[in-house]
Amino acid sequence: MKIRAIGNLAILAATVALSYGMQVSKPHYAELTAPIPIDGAMHDTVRARSFDVRLDKVVFARTLKTEQFGQERLLTTSGLWAVATTNLAATGTSTTVADGTWQGPTGLRYHQTERLSYRQDMPPHAVDPGLDRSGLFVFEVPPDQIRGASVLIAARQFAPLDAQARISLDALPIGADGQPADVLPEYDMDAAVPSVQGKS
Amino acid sequence: MFKTARSRFQTWVTAGAGTIAALLVAGLMGAFGALPAHAPPQLPPDAAIDAGRWWVQPARAYVSRAKVYGVALKPGQKALVLETDLTNRTAQSDKAYFNVFKPDGIDLPDPMPMIALARDQTLTPELHPGMTERMAYVWPLAGDAIVPATLSFGITAEIFKPRDNLYGTPGWFNPYRLGTVTMPVADLPESGS
Numbered sequence: 001m002k003i004r005a006i007g008n009l010a011i012l013a014a015t016v017a018l019s020y021g022m023q024v025s026k027p028h029y030a031e032l033t034a035p036i037p038i039d040g041a042m043h044d045t046v047r048a049r050s051f052d053v054r055l056d057k058v059v060f061a062r063t064l065k066t067e068q069f070g071q072e073r074l075l076t077t078s079g080l081w082a083v084a085t086t087n088l089a090a091t092g093t094s095t096t097v098a099d100g101t102w103q104g105p106t107g108l109r110y111h112q113t114e115r116l117s118y119r120q121d122m123p124p125h126a127v128d129p130g131l132d133r134s135g136l137f138v139f140e141v142p143p144d145q146i147r148g149a150s151v152l153i154a155a156r157q158f159a160p161l162d163a164q165a166r167i168s169l170d171a172l173p174i175g176a177d178g179q180p181a182d183v184l185p186e187y188d189m190d191a192a193v194p195s196v197q198g199k200s
Numbered sequence: 201m202f203k204t205a206r207s208r209f210q211t212w213v214t215a216g217a218g219t220i221a222a223l224l225v226a227g228l229m230g231a232f233g234a235l236p237a238h239a240p241p242q243l244p245p246d247a248a249i250d251a252g253r254w255w256v257q258p259a260r261a262y263v264s265r266a267k268v269y270g271v272a273l274k275p276g277q278k279a280l281v282l283e284t285d286l287t288n289r290t291a292q293s294d295k296a297y298f299n300v301f302k303p304d305g306i307d308l309p310d311p312m313p314m315i316a317l318a319r320d321q322t323l324t325p326e327l328h329p330g331m332t333e334r335m336a337y338v339w340p341l342a343g344d345a346i347v348p349a350t351l352s353f354g355i356t357a358e359i360f361k362p363r364d365n366l367y368g369t370p371g372w373f374n375p376y377r378l379g380t381v382t383m384p385v386a387d388l389p390e391s392g393s
Binding site: 028029030073076077078101107113114115140142 | 291292293317319320322325326328329330331332333363367368369370
């Protein structure tokens with residue numbers, strides 16, 4: 001009789017412990033519906049669900065020169081401009097690739113800039129299967145968020161359970177002080193177009 | 201001696217239970233709603249203010265009759281402009297700064313301000329984590345509106361919940377009035393800033 005009671009108590013305690021463990025280890029809704037990361041490195045083709053992307057180069061600059069409504073604009077920033085050149089293609093059907101995020105080494109997320117007006121080589125990129133095209137993603141980042149960063153590229157900004165290419169930037173040349181090896185004083189968005197189109 | 205102590209203790213317990221019951225009943229019936237509400241505190245205008253997802257530091261306020269930071273005004277209108285430094289305290293780029301400032305005691309035709317980046321007049325860009333930017337809040341006013349020489353701006357903040365009650369996702373909720381900042385308002389002449 002006594003042994004039975006102790007056994008029952010042990011089963012009860014084990015059930016409570018198991019239930020508590022399941023409760024604390026249950027993934028949150030945000031994690032269950034998060035985008036599915038697909039890891040890759042620079043210069044590799046990363047195959048997401050609806051598109052392929054290859055990050056070719058990242059250029060850092062202090063100002064961006066662009067033309068808007070026939071007028072020249074110089075865009076300044078308190079950090080650095082990072083212009084990422086990618087090669088994009090669709091996998092199965094024509095689609096768009098619209099979302100780029102710079103993720104710093106500690107997980108801070110810098111969404112692509114909204115300060116440039118609509119341009120052909122800026123997101124959303126219309127991509128087709130079998131037709132590679134180049135596309136730019138432009139970010140505004142503080143200099144201390146460059147070493148160990150990665151670039152996240154997805155088809156849409158809010159895309160639960162869709163693929164998200166996560167390209168680590170470990171191959172970037174970084175100086176001894178943690179800053180990028182060379183920073184242009186000015187990056188001309190319009191002069192850059194021909195060299196981007198002919199693949200470097 | 202112990203007897204008197206015990207009876208005194210019993211008296212205390214009885215009286216306390218009655219008081220607590222009375223407070224509970226009064227609270228349930230809403231008696232405390234009649235108390236005067238606490239006024240939101242005055243915040244220092246010359247220090248960065250922690251307002252939920254933003255650090256805010258107002259710089260200057262003025263009335264403009266010309267186009268300001270690329271925001272065009274209708275004929276006969278003028279605009280109340282508040283320039284402030286905003287820093288994103290969160291871990292991701294965000295543009296939820298529309299309701300942070302609200303001028304008190306002024307009749308606004310449209311309570312939603314136009315917000316421009318002072319750096320290059322971009323309207324309502326996302327602000328990135330830790331990158332302080334000077335932003336200009338522009339509220340259009342009727343041309344004959346009277347703006348006092350000092351104006352108080354209410355600051356609204358939100359609280360962070362690591363898990364909200366509906367989906368269990370992290371986010372910023374429950375906006376509340378953090379306090380007010382009182383600023384002198386310059387009146388710029390027709391030529392603009």
